[in-house]
Amino acid sequence: MKNLVIGATVLILCLGILYVGVGLEFGVPLFTDMDEYFVSHGQEQTGGNNIVTDIVFDFRGFDTLGEATVLFTAVLGAGLVFRKRGEDEEYEYE
Amino acid sequence: MNMSKIVREAANLLFPFILVFGFYIVLHGHLTPGGGFQGGAVIATGFVLLFVAYSYPQITERIGVGALHNTETLGLLLFIVTALIALGFGVTFFTNWMLDIGPILNNPVAFGPNPGDLNTAGVIPVMNIAVGIEVLGALSVIVLYMMSGTKETI
Numbered sequence: 537m538k539n540l541v542i543g544a545t546v547l548i549l550c551l552g553i554l555y556v557g558v559g560l561e562f563g564v565p566l567f568t569d570m571d572e573y574f575v576s577h578g579q580e581q582t583g584g585n586n587i588v589t590d591i592v593f594d595f596r597g598f599d600t601l602g603e604a605t606v607l608f609t610a611v612l613g614a615g616l617v618f619r620k621r622g623e624d625e626e627y628e629y630e
Numbered sequence: 631m632n633m634s635k636i637v638r639e640a641a642n643l644l645f646p647f648i649l650v651f652g653f654y655i656v657l658h659g660h661l662t663p664g665g666g667f668q669g670g671a672v673i674a675t676g677f678v679l680l681f682v683a684y685s686y687p688q689i690t691e692r693i694g695v696g697a698l699h700n701t702e703t704l705g706l707l708l709f710i711v712t713a714l715i716a717l718g719f720g721v722t723f724f725t726n727w728m729l730d731i732g733p734i735l736n737n738p739v740a741f742g743p744n745p746g747d748l749n750t751a752g753v754i755p756v757m758n759i760a761v762g763i764e765v766l767g768a769l770s771v772i773v774l775y776m777m778s779g780t781k782e783t784i
Binding site: 579580582583584585586588589590592593594597598600601603604605607608610611614615617618620 | 663665702709710738739741753771772775779
């Protein structure tokens with residue numbers, strides 16, 4: 537039963553990849569409403585020439601806030617792992 | 631352990647040019663490809679070049695871990711405060727409030743390809759600088775943390 541489920545999952549994944557690779561034409565996306573809106577209104581609404589930066593910092597600012605928070609948390613984690621150990625603290629390197 | 635004198639001199643020579651290129655990418659983020667994150671990563675490579683050329687004790691005499699960590703925190707705070715100021719003008723969080731208020735960063739932009747003007751795009755250049763500061767602090771302090779785990783003698 538387990539093997540059947542794994543086999544079906546792999547088969548569906550392979551068919552999906554095959555469909556994306558063969559069935560869809562490259563450079564012709566299915567849904568173009570959003571990108572056409574960004575390209576035609578981005579410069580006028582935000583004033584920046586670089587559409588990517590317009591989207592990242594203006595249209596989707598919350599996304600960038602999350603990304604900055606992730607980076608901050610990563611630094612906190614690295615500082616926790618590589619912190620100075622006390623003399624009486626027990627640890628061992630593997 | 632220091633690298634050889636050739637490596638150290640080459641790192642000293644290249645460091646200011648890497649900084650200038652990185653800050654160029656950050657400041658022109660709203661005009662040319664790139665932006666805060668990419669420019670900050672370029673600046674961090676300059677710092678990492680110094681870190682690998684010199685030993686950890688020599689580096690921490692000049693650049694402290696706390697200073698880089700404070701740089702990162704300052705960038706994140708500048709980013710959030712810039713977004714929060716919009717609330718004071720009666721618009722929502724993360725609105726591009728500089729576009730309507732004040733003479734700075736407010737020039738009109740023509741649609742389509744144009745030569746580009748640094749004095750445009752409202753709040754976007756400020757946020758680019760904030761994210762650039764944050765990324766340069768974060769990526770270099772991670773490498774500095776990892777170097778602190780090495781057992782080396784001068």
